[in-house]
Amino acid sequence: MVELIDVINIGLFAAALRMATPIALASLGGIFSERAGIINIGLEGMMLTGAFTGVMVSYFSGNPWLGVLAAMLVGALLGLLHALLTIKFSGDHIVSGTGINIFAMGFTAYMSQVIWGSRGASVSVRGLQTVSIPLLKDIPIIGDILGSHTPLVYMTLILTVLSYIVLFKTPVGLRIRAVGEHPSAADTAGINVFQIKYLCVMVSGMLAGLGGAFLSLGHLNLFAWGMSGGRGFIALAAMILGRWMPFGAFGASLLFGFSDALQMRLQALGLLPPQIILMIPYILTIAVLAGVVRKAIPPSDYKPYVRE
Amino acid sequence: MIEGIRRVNPEAWHTLREILTKLGLSVRKILPETIAIITAFLIGAIALLITGYPPVEAYSAMISGAFGDVFGIGQTLTQATPIIFTALAFLFAFKSGLFNIGAEGQLLVGAFASALIGISFNNLPVYIHLPLALLAGALAGGFWGFIPAVLKVKLGAHEVITTMMLSYVASNLTSYMVNYPFKAPGWVPQTIVVAPSAELPRILQPTQLSASIIIAVALAWFTDYMLKKTTLGYEVRAVGLNPSAAESSGISVKKGMILALVISGAIAGLGGAGEVLGVHRRFIEGFSPGYGWDGLAVALIGRLHPVGVVFAAILFGALRSGGMVMTRATGVPLDIINMLQALVVILIAAPKLIRYLLKRGGFKW
Numbered sequence: 001m002v003e004l005i006d007v008i009n010i011g012l013f014a015a016a017l018r019m020a021t022p023i024a025l026a027s028l029g030g031i032f033s034e035r036a037g038i039i040n041i042g043l044e045g046m047m048l049t050g051a052f053t054g055v056m057v058s059y060f061s062g063n064p065w066l067g068v069l070a071a072m073l074v075g076a077l078l079g080l081l082h083a084l085l086t087i088k089f090s091g092d093h094i095v096s097g098t099g100i101n102i103f104a105m106g107f108t109a110y111m112s113q114v115i116w117g118s119r120g121a122s123v124s125v126r127g128l129q130t131v132s133i134p135l136l137k138d139i140p141i142i143g144d145i146l147g148s149h150t151p152l153v154y155m156t157l158i159l160t161v162l163s164y165i166v167l168f169k170t171p172v173g174l175r176i177r178a179v180g181e182h183p184s185a186a187d188t189a190g191i192n193v194f195q196i197k198y199l200c201v202m203v204s205g206m207l208a209g210l211g212g213a214f215l216s217l218g219h220l221n222l223f224a225w226g227m228s229g230g231r232g233f234i235a236l237a238a239m240i241l242g243r244w245m246p247f248g249a250f251g252a253s254l255l256f257g258f259s260d261a262l263q264m265r266l267q268a269l270g271l272l273p274p275q276i277i278l279m280i281p282y283i284l285t286i287a288v289l290a291g292v293v294r295k296a297i298p299p300s301d302y303k304p305y306v307r308e
Numbered sequence: 309m310i311e312g313i314r315r316v317n318p319e320a321w322h323t324l325r326e327i328l329t330k331l332g333l334s335v336r337k338i339l340p341e342t343i344a345i346i347t348a349f350l351i352g353a354i355a356l357l358i359t360g361y362p363p364v365e366a367y368s369a370m371i372s373g374a375f376g377d378v379f380g381i382g383q384t385l386t387q388a389t390p391i392i393f394t395a396l397a398f399l400f401a402f403k404s405g406l407f408n409i410g411a412e413g414q415l416l417v418g419a420f421a422s423a424l425i426g427i428s429f430n431n432l433p434v435y436i437h438l439p440l441a442l443l444a445g446a447l448a449g450g451f452w453g454f455i456p457a458v459l460k461v462k463l464g465a466h467e468v469i470t471t472m473m474l475s476y477v478a479s480n481l482t483s484y485m486v487n488y489p490f491k492a493p494g495w496v497p498q499t500i501v502v503a504p505s506a507e508l509p510r511i512l513q514p515t516q517l518s519a520s521i522i523i524a525v526a527l528a529w530f531t532d533y534m535l536k537k538t539t540l541g542y543e544v545r546a547v548g549l550n551p552s553a554a555e556s557s558g559i560s561v562k563k564g565m566i567l568a569l570v571i572s573g574a575i576a577g578l579g580g581a582g583e584v585l586g587v588h589r590r591f592i593e594g595f596s597p598g599y600g601w602d603g604l605a606v607a608l609i610g611r612l613h614p615v616g617v618v619f620a621a622i623l624f625g626a627l628r629s630g631g632m633v634m635t636r637a638t639g640v641p642l643d644i645i646n647m648l649q650a651l652v653v654i655l656i657a658a659p660k661l662i663r664y665l666l667k668r669g670g671f672k673w
Contacts, residue, residue: 041468081654085654085657085658085661086658088658088660089658089659089660089661089664090658090660091657091658091659091660091661092657092658094407094409094468095608095653095656095657096654096657096658098409098601098604098653099650099651099653099654099657100650100654101650102601102604102605102646102649102650102653103646103647103650103651103653103654104650105598105601105643105646105650106643106644106645106646106647106648106649106650107643107647107650109641109643109646110355110359110641110643110644110646110647111359113641113643114359114360114641119641119643229476230472230473230476233468233469233472233473234473236466236469237469240466273484273487273488275480275481275483275484275487276480276484278476278480279476279477279480279481282473282474282476282477282480283473283477285469285473286455286459286465286469286470286473286474286477289459289463289465289466289469289470290459290463290465290470291463
């Protein structure tokens with residue numbers, strides 16, 4: 001029991017924030033896409049590809065920040081693909097997203113073997129350094145939790161606030177929500193429905209790619225096979241739990257991040273077999289969805305918009 | 309291209325056309341799928357070139373590996389078998405309007421349950437032991453489909469997320485089982501071999517092809533029959549086509565969805581049982597290279613039709629078996645298979661895309 005209590009300390013909360021970061025980023029991505037009326041199941045694959053791209057670019061350039069940029073770019077490209085398939089060619093959102101997910105699994109495993117000769121993991125590359133926020137880190141408890149992280153953790157906090165402002169306090173956000181809720185009305189009002197949709201799905205992919213880059217460059221500094229491990233789907237659950245609102249999604253991501261951090265610490269303790277502990281985040285996700293979702297009403301009807 | 313064949317060799321064109329008509333498919337009908345597959349292979353060839361592998365050698369090793377001799381054909385059919393099951397599983401749920409993307413997990417729990425029955429009894433007669441083990445697989449898979457079904461109809465949890473999450477749970481759960489309580493002596497995480505009375509016979513020695521493929525094909529026929537000719541099938545389709553209309557004509561949408569997902573899971577579970585009892589004769593961790601995802605692609609290429617699924621599964625079985633030969637011969641990483649498969653899914657996801665490509669290529673369609 002003493003050991004179990006040791007697991008729960010301030011370090012756990014700092015780890016929870018860290019593990020929440022990739023989920024929160026992907027979940028913001030989910031919000032942008034779904035607010036504009038496109039379901040993005042491909043978040044998982046965009047994350048995985050982002051994680052791979054980040055490591056690959058850091059490996060060849062020695063600069064992890066170039067890796068982060070490249071991961072965002074590749075995420076946006078996959079977003080563009082999803083947008084083309086679902087908007088221009090009216091494909092099924094879920095089939096297209098699943099195709100992107102399978103592609104990501106195959107592509108990253110293939111390239112990993114081409115570049116590093118191993119399907120399991122890449123070599124270690126230069127990752128993102130942690131920074132300490134001067135005054136914040138000296139505050140007791142809060143400083144221990146918030147004071148020292150990679151810059152991407154702080155960027156995620158900023159992006160959450162920014163997403164809220166963009167979506168709910170600017171004309172662009174009004175347009176995005178109008179396009180999702182009532183595309184034909186938006187069209188009549190002179191909004192370029194297709195442009196907004198493309199933009200949102202690309203932003204969605206970019207955020208998921210950024211989340212992937214954090215997974216690989218912000219923590220382990222390598223790429224491992226299938227390292228997104230369902231976080232794209234967990235991000236969708238966080239989005240639903242957070243009612244398609246940036247702050248809500250961030251809060252929900254904290255919950256999932258906490259379960260992830262707890263899971264890792266319990267594994268290190270070795271009291272239970274790893275497989276049992278690894279199930280925790282997935283079961284929690286199912287439980288959360290089952291518990292709250294009834295009251296969650298999606299912001300769009302997700303039907304392909306055809307101009308009459 | 310097909311026009312080209314007609315011009316250059318009219319006789320071959322007629323024979324080809326006759327064969328295809330006999331299969332109940334006209335060339336025109338499968339053109340989009342054919343284009344999708346060819347396009348995927350072309351993109352794959354470019355990927356191979358960029359990464360420094362010879363595409364022609366790789367693809368010819370793949371084709372001759374998959375179809376070149378009896379052994380290759382046997383292995384192709386062996387690989388096709390679980391894919392027929394997972395594709396039928398996806399198809400069945402899809403007919404009721406549900407996306408079961410967790411066939412992988414249902415296959416795994418089904419496989420483990422059948423292994424458990426297979427290793428637990430030693431002196432049962434074959435006619436009891438084998439059906440019992442198969443049934444256990446179907447029940448376990450069905451249960452794995454029942455969970456997301458109930459969560460969907462009672463609580464509104466989206467099945468895409470829950471079936472996916474349950475896939476991860478299944479993979480960890482079965483991994484735990486064969487690493488701890490049911491681990492056979494030795495290094496490999498696997499169970500001991502099942503009793504001979506639970507084995508599905510091998511039907512093409514020395515390949516691993518087992519009687520599971522007979523079950524698979526029979527099931528494809530039966531699924532077609534069930535969907536078209538039975539009340540259950542009618543209800544499932546009605547729920548998928550128009551839930552509110554179904555509800556107002558007295559069909560329970562909730563019941564239809566639950567049944568569809570349970571049957572879907574049971575089909576995938578039975579496929580897992582077939583792998584354990586017919587091919588591996590035990591549960592080995594990681595025995596599935598992603599049959600669940602194969603099934604999704606195959607169901608789409610097979611036009612969500614049970615007969616189409618069987619043919620598409622053979623194609624994907626060929627990718628898997630030929631892929632292994634290709635990897636041994638040319639060193640191309642096997643994951644190129646998953647890329648090709650994903651490209652096919654992406655190209656099929658949007659039927660308009662193919663039509664657009666055809667128009668660009670100057671085809672009348």
